Amino acid sequence: MLHLQAEKWARDKITDENVFNLLQLQGSNGNPLESPFFSQWFDFAMTRYGVSKKAYKATLDILSSYFQSKIALVSYLERAKTSGKQTIAAQKLLDCQINEWKEDEKNAAYVFDILGLRLTESKLFDSPVISTWVDFVKSISSNDVEATNTMLSVLKLTYKDDLNSILNDGRNAKNKKMRPVAKSLQDLNEGPPKRQNDSDVNEPPAKRQKEGDHDLNEPPAKRQKEFDFDLNEPPAKRQKEFDFDLNEPPAKRQKSLTLT
Numbered sequence: 001m002l003h004l005q006a007e008k009w010a011r012d013k014i015t016d017e018n019v020f021n022l023l024q025l026q027g028s029n030g031n032p033l034e035s036p037f038f039s040q041w042f043d044f045a046m047t048r049y050g051v052s053k054k055a056y057k058a059t060l061d062i063l064s065s066y067f068q069s070k071i072a073l074v075s076y077l078e079r080a081k082t083s084g085k086q087t088i089a090a091q092k093l094l095d096c097q098i099n100e101w102k103e104d105e106k107n108a109a110y111v112f113d114i115l116g117l118r119l120t121e122s123k124l125f126d127s128p129v130i131s132t133w134v135d136f137v138k139s140i141s142s143n144d145v146e147a148t149n150t151m152l153s154v155l156k157l158t159y160k161d162d163l164n165s166i167l168n169d170g171r172n173a174k175n176k177k178m179r180p181v182a183k184s185l186q187d188l189n190e191g192p193p194k195r196q197n198d199s200d201v202n203e204p205p206a207k208r209q210k211e212g213d214h215d216l217n218e219p220p221a222k223r224q225k226e227f228d229f230d231l232n233e234p235p236a237k238r239q240k241e242f243d244f245d246l247n248e249p250p251a252k253r254q255k256s257l258t259l260t
Contacts, residue, residue, distance in 0.1 A: 006044040016058050017065075019044050026066060033080040033090065042089050056096040063093070071116040073097075075128045098136045108137045108150050109157070118158055125170035125178040134181055148184050155185065163189065 009019050023041050025032035032038055042059060049055035060073075067073040074097065080090035101111055112118060115129045124130060134151070141147035159166055167189060170182025 003043060003047070006040060006047045009044055010048040016045060016048075016062050020062050020066075031076055032063065032066065033076055033086050034084065038086060038089075042086075053096065053099075056092055057100070060093050060096050060100070070097075070114050071129060074115060074132050078128045078131060094132060094135075098132070098139055101136060102140060108133075108140070108154050111136050112154050112158070122162075122166055122169055123173075124155075124166050125173035125182050126175065130178060131175065134178070144184075148188055151181075152185050152188055156189075 014022075019041055020026065020032075023035070023037040025035050025037060025041060032041075045055045045059045049058060064070070064073055067076065074094070077090045077094050077097075080086045081094065111133055115133055117124065117127060117130065117133060120127050134147075137151050138144070138147045141150060155163055155166070164186070167182050167186040171179055171186065173179055173182060
């Protein structure tokens with residue numbers, strides 16, 4: 001019955017806005033997505049335009065006019081995406097909004113601003129619209145690494161010295177899907193971990209030398225002990241390490257040779 005009514009409105013060329021008003025969606029406790037008649041209005045759009053990009057855009061345009069700001073629109077869509085009866089419709093409309101920004105060649109900083117995220121302080125990753133911004137940045141990036149770099153550059157310009165604190169808070173965000181995003185951003189911001197064998201060029205030479213095989217600041221006599229014999233020993237003592245003693249008379253040394 002409801003579908004038949006939607007078909008009749010479409011045939012009679014009643015405008016999207018008029019159907020929206022006929023179903024009294026504008027008085028649904030401030031959120032048309034929670035109205036039991038939202039599905040009928042959405043069905044009307046699909047009937048009139050077909051299941052197409054045009055149908056989603058027409059629906060999005062009416063909702064944008066009703067909410068009067070992208071912050072409110074996206075906030076309600078994000079909530080509807082995770083709860084209620086309009087999860088599929090809400091996700092489709094969010095995808096439509098992201099594609100619209102892409103077609104208009106908007107960048108990450110623009111969408112960050114229009115969603116009011118620049119005004120968000122320590123609880124950035126608890127914002128209901130942060131997911132949409134992250135999804136948008138990923139959609140305009142060739143891979144996750146590029147997306148993370150793009151997001152970090154925007155956040156650095158916005159938060160400067162407070163960035164590390166905000167990213168650290170984000171790792172415990174209420175929205176669990178945002179926790180790995182915050183971690184990736186924090187890891188990139190802090191840079192790769194220092195390897196154990198890497199030396200710090202800012203350390204004094206004496207400290208770096210201790211990481212080698214021996215300390216160059218040690219006196220020569222101490223370092224010589226690491227070799228097979230001590231150059232400071234008298235010749236007679238070092239000679240004992242060989243097969244015969246050079247101080248022995250020739251006749252005695254000859255006995256150590258075997259004649260055949």
